Amino acid sequence: MLKYIAKNAAQMLVTLLLIVLIVFIMFELIPGNPAQIMSKLDADQKTIEALEQEFGIHDPLPVKISKYFTGLLNGDMGRSIRFGKPVIDLIRQAIPVTMSLAIYSFFLIVIISVPLALLASVKRGSFIDNAIRFTTETTLAIPPFFMAVILMLIFRTTQLGLKSGQGASSGSSVLVQYLLPALAIALSRVTMALEFLRDSIIEQKKMFYLKTAIGKGVTRSRIILTHVLRNSLVPYITVLGLIIAEIFGGSIIIEQVFLLPGLGRLLVTAVESRDFPLTLGIIITIAIVVIVVNFLVDLINQFIDPRLREKEHVALRTGLGAKLIYKLNTIRGVKK
Amino acid sequence: MNKLELTNQANPEYTLKVEHLKVVSTQGAELVRDVSLAIKPGEIVGLVGESGSGKSITTMAIVGILPDGISIAKGKILFQGQDITRISADERCGINGNKLGIIYQDASQALNPLMRIGKQIDEVLKIHTDLSLSERQDRVLGTMRAVNLPDVKNLAKRYPHELSGGQRQRVLIAMAIINNPQLLIADEPTTALDVTVTAQILDLIKIINESKQISVLYISHDFSTVNKLCDRVFVLYAGIPVEIGSVKQVIENPQHPYTELLLESIPTKEKRGQKLLRMKGRTQDPRGPALNCQFADRCPKAFGRCRQELPPMYQVTPGHTAACFLLNNKGE
Numbered sequence: 001m002l003k004y005i006a007k008n009a010a011q012m013l014v015t016l017l018l019i020v021l022i023v024f025i026m027f028e029l030i031p032g033n034p035a036q037i038m039s040k041l042d043a044d045q046k047t048i049e050a051l052e053q054e055f056g057i058h059d060p061l062p063v064k065i066s067k068y069f070t071g072l073l074n075g076d077m078g079r080s081i082r083f084g085k086p087v088i089d090l091i092r093q094a095i096p097v098t099m100s101l102a103i104y105s106f107f108l109i110v111i112i113s114v115p116l117a118l119l120a121s122v123k124r125g126s127f128i129d130n131a132i133r134f135t136t137e138t139t140l141a142i143p144p145f146f147m148a149v150i151l152m153l154i155f156r157t158t159q160l161g162l163k164s165g166q167g168a169s170s171g172s173s174v175l176v177q178y179l180l181p182a183l184a185i186a187l188s189r190v191t192m193a194l195e196f197l198r199d200s201i202i203e204q205k206k207m208f209y210l211k212t213a214i215g216k217g218v219t220r221s222r223i224i225l226t227h228v229l230r231n232s233l234v235p236y237i238t239v240l241g242l243i244i245a246e247i248f249g250g251s252i253i254i255e256q257v258f259l260l261p262g263l264g265r266l267l268v269t270a271v272e273s274r275d276f277p278l279t280l281g282i283i284i285t286i287a288i289v290v291i292v293v294n295f296l297v298d299l300i301n302q303f304i305d306p307r308l309r310e311k312e313h314v315a316l317r318t319g320l321g322a323k324l325i326y327k328l329n330t331i332r333g334v335k336k
Numbered sequence: 337m338n339k340l341e342l343t344n345q346a347n348p349e350y351t352l353k354v355e356h357l358k359v360v361s362t363q364g365a366e367l368v369r370d371v372s373l374a375i376k377p378g379e380i381v382g383l384v385g386e387s388g389s390g391k392s393i394t395t396m397a398i399v400g401i402l403p404d405g406i407s408i409a410k411g412k413i414l415f416q417g418q419d420i421t422r423i424s425a426d427e428r429c430g431i432n433g434n435k436l437g438i439i440y441q442d443a444s445q446a447l448n449p450l451m452r453i454g455k456q457i458d459e460v461l462k463i464h465t466d467l468s469l470s471e472r473q474d475r476v477l478g479t480m481r482a483v484n485l486p487d488v489k490n491l492a493k494r495y496p497h498e499l500s501g502g503q504r505q506r507v508l509i510a511m512a513i514i515n516n517p518q519l520l521i522a523d524e525p526t527t528a529l530d531v532t533v534t535a536q537i538l539d540l541i542k543i544i545n546e547s548k549q550i551s552v553l554y555i556s557h558d559f560s561t562v563n564k565l566c567d568r569v570f571v572l573y574a575g576i577p578v579e580i581g582s583v584k585q586v587i588e589n590p591q592h593p594y595t596e597l598l599l600e601s602i603p604t605k606e607k608r609g610q611k612l613l614r615m616k617g618r619t620q621d622p623r624g625p626a627l628n629c630q631f632a633d634r635c636p637k638a639f640g641r642c643r644q645e646l647p648p649m650y651q652v653t654p655g656h657t658a659a660c661f662l663l664n665n666k667g668e
Binding site: 207208209211212213214215216217218219220222227230231304305306307310 | 399400401425426428429430432433434442445446447450451459460463464495497508511512
C-alpha cells in the first residue's frame, strides 16, 4: 500500500511539474508587460524598470522556473502583482469558499442521483424512468449561470447571495448561504452522474451472479442494495471524481453570479490583470486538487473492486476509461 | 424425514415431481413442451439433452428464475407436495437456498466478483437462519472443509478471482448445501472444469448425496458423467422426454434412436481408431406445438408415421420407457 502511494506521489509530482512548465511557456507567449499594467499610466521608465527587476521579467525562462520552484519548496508562490500581497495568502482566503461550494454541490449530486438512478434503473423503460431522464437532460441543457438566475427567481433570495460576498464565515449559516450556488452547480452536473449510475446498475442487473443470489433465496431489495448497487459504484465514483475536479476549477461563472470570493473569481481577476504569479498559483492549486481527487478515486475504486488492485486486470481499468470517454461524448452530444 | 411429516402436506414419496410442464415464450415458442419427472428422496436423477433441448429452461422453472418473456403455460412443479409454479416472491425466497440448493455451470460468472468468499457463503445463513455471527462463521468454515476446500480460514477472506475454477465450483456447492436442503440442482456443474477436477466434483456430489440423503437433479449433455453419478436418467429432446429409465437400462439397452446416437458419440477405449459418430443436423428451434416426432428429420430409422404423429411413451421393461414408434412395431 505504502509502495503504491509512493509510486503515485512520484507520478503526481511529474504531472505537476509539466503543468507548471506549460503555464510558464504560455505566459511567455502572451503579449503585455505586467509591470506596465501595474504601475500608473504616467509612471516613468525608472519605476517600470524597478518593478521589472523585482519580478524578474527579463530573466531567461530556466532562471525564472528554477527561482519559482525554489520559492515553492519554501511555501512561497511569489507576490501578486495586482494585489501586492503574497499569492499564498490570497489563495488561502479563496479556498474555503470554493471548497465549501464543491463539497456542498458534491453532496447534493450524490443525494439526488443515487435514489433517482436506482428508481430509473429498477423501473427501466417505464414512465418514471423516462420522466427522470427527461428532467435531468433538461437541467443539463441549461447553462449553470442561467440556472443560477432561475433559482434566484424561484427562491427570491438574491439578498442572501449578496450578503455572502463577504466570505464563507459571515452572515447566516454556510448551508443556507451556499444552497443556491451549490444547487445551480449540482443541477447542471447531476445528469452525468445519474446516467452513469443508471447504466451501470442496468448492466450489473444482467450479470449471472444475480441468479446465484436468487438461488440462495436473497430477496429482491437485498439483491439490489447489497449486490447490484455496490457493484455498480466503480464507474459512478470515477465520474464523481471528474465532476468534483470540474467544480473546483470551473465554478467561475457561478462565483461571479453569486459574488462568492472563491478561486474562480480570483483566477479571472488574475488573468485579466496579467498577474502571472497569482495565475500560476491558482492553477497549481487547482492542479493539485485534480490530481489528489483522481488518486482518491483510484484508491476508493480499488477498495470496492479488488480486481483493480492487480496488474492482470489493468484491462478492466482501461476498458472503463474507454467506456467513460464514449459515454461522456454521448452525453455531451445530448447537450448539442 | 421428521420435517416432512410435520409439514403434513408433504408427499413423502417424491422430493420433486414435475407434471406436464410446458414453458413458452411471449413469441409463442414452446421451449419445454411436456416434461414430467419425479425424484425420490435420496435419488440422483440425470436430465440429458443437447443445447436447446429445454433442460436448462426446466431447471430455471423449478428454481423460479425464468427470464423475462418466458413463462410456465401449463403443468405443476410439486416440491415436497407443494406446487411452486405460482408462489409469491417471499415464499420463493424461503425455499431457494433453504430447502433447494442450486449449483450453476460457470462458477467464474456465478459468484459476485466484489464480495469475499466467506461472506457470499454466509449470506445464505444470514437469510435463512437466526444463528449468531460466530455460529454462522463456524458453519461456513465447516461447510467449506466439507467440500474439500483447502486452508479455509484464509480462503474465506479471498475474492472469487483469486480462486481456481475447481475451488470456485466447490464454493458454489458449499453455498448450495450449507442449509442441508432436500434437493440439490446441479446445472452442468463440470462443463468449465478439466477432467480430473470433474471427477472430484462428481465424487463430492455423490458423497453429499449419500451422507446427507439429499436428492440431486443433475443436468448434463454428457452421458459419461451421468453414468458415473446418476441412478435414473431422463433424455430430453426438443422439450419432450424421449427416453426414461435407470442409468443401467438406458445405457445398456437404449431404445430411442436419439439416445443411441448420443451414446455412440462418446469416445471410449473400444472405439479407438474408429471414426466417432456425428449426428447430422441440430436441434430445431422450437416453434409451435409438436405434431410429429421432433427427431424424425435427423433420425436414421425414421419412417412415414414418425412424420405424421407424435409418438407416445412405450414401456420397454418396468421403469424403462421410450417415445418411439419402433417400439410399437416390436410389440405388434
